[in-house]
Amino acid sequence: MPVIGLTGNIGSGKSTVARRLKKLGAKIVDADRVAREVVRAGTPALKEIVDNFGPEVLNTDGTLDRKKLGEIVFTDPRARASLNQITHPRIKEAIFQEIKKHRSKESPHRKEVLVIDVPLLFETGFNHDVDEVWVVKINEDKQVKRLAERDALMPDEIRKRLEAQMPQEEKLKYARRVIDNSGELRETEKQVDRHWLDFIKEHFQDAGGI
Numbered sequence: 001m002p003v004i005g006l007t008g009n010i011g012s013g014k015s016t017v018a019r020r021l022k023k024l025g026a027k028i029v030d031a032d033r034v035a036r037e038v039v040r041a042g043t044p045a046l047k048e049i050v051d052n053f054g055p056e057v058l059n060t061d062g063t064l065d066r067k068k069l070g071e072i073v074f075t076d077p078r079a080r081a082s083l084n085q086i087t088h089p090r091i092k093e094a095i096f097q098e099i100k101k102h103r104s105k106e107s108p109h110r111k112e113v114l115v116i117d118v119p120l121l122f123e124t125g126f127n128h129d130v131d132e133v134w135v136v137k138i139n140e141d142k143q144v145k146r147l148a149e150r151d152a153l154m155p156d157e158i159r160k161r162l163e164a165q166m167p168q169e170e171k172l173k174y175a176r177r178v179i180d181n182s183g184e185l186r187e188t189e190k191q192v193d194r195h196w197l198d199f200i201k202e203h204f205q206d207a208g209g210i
């Protein structure tokens, strides 16, 4: 059963596109959710984070203070590398297991598509484990505006986060399909619907049965 790797820069609209794909029938694995699961209270990953960054990155209830940790790693590339060393292998393994499980399902009657929504799809090498890479793109002014509204961040904080990522233009070079989310939600949904239909036609011989 085929797998789509969905990616794009911070606040580009990956979750928005994933929600639409779910409505169309896809199964979604959200890397942000997996990332939260691997560092939940009591996990070996959280212990390693505290050993590295100190107990001040914990909330009083023992869970990870993600905002505090975010502030540290987004301004310090070495700290970011240390955090990635702790979390990335675990996130990768969990997602890889989801892909493996999905690929082993071979049902002639049910056509199932797995979408992995992974912001660091290229950086983690998952682009090689999927059948197609889909990239959500957005113009930078819109991106800054939406992130400011959603996360109450200042424009310079947002730009710092953007600079820490692989440039959008680079991601677009490797995209099989591109969704431009700079416009109205309805416009984005129309693009997703069209790509989905094309994908189904190309990946399932009997495209009528999904």
Ligand code: ATP
Binding pocket: 008, 009, 010, 011, 012, 013, 014, 015, 016, 017, 032, 119, 146, 147, 150, 181, 182, 183, 184, 185, 186, 188
């Ligand atoms: P992150 O990288 O932080 O996980 P994301 O790529 O998943 O973000 P979304 O959360 O889907 O991006 O979108 C970012 C914000 O922009 C959200 O608040 C969302 O509601 C809003 N948004 C997304 N698409 C549109 C759109 N077409 N029109 C208006 N607002 C939008």
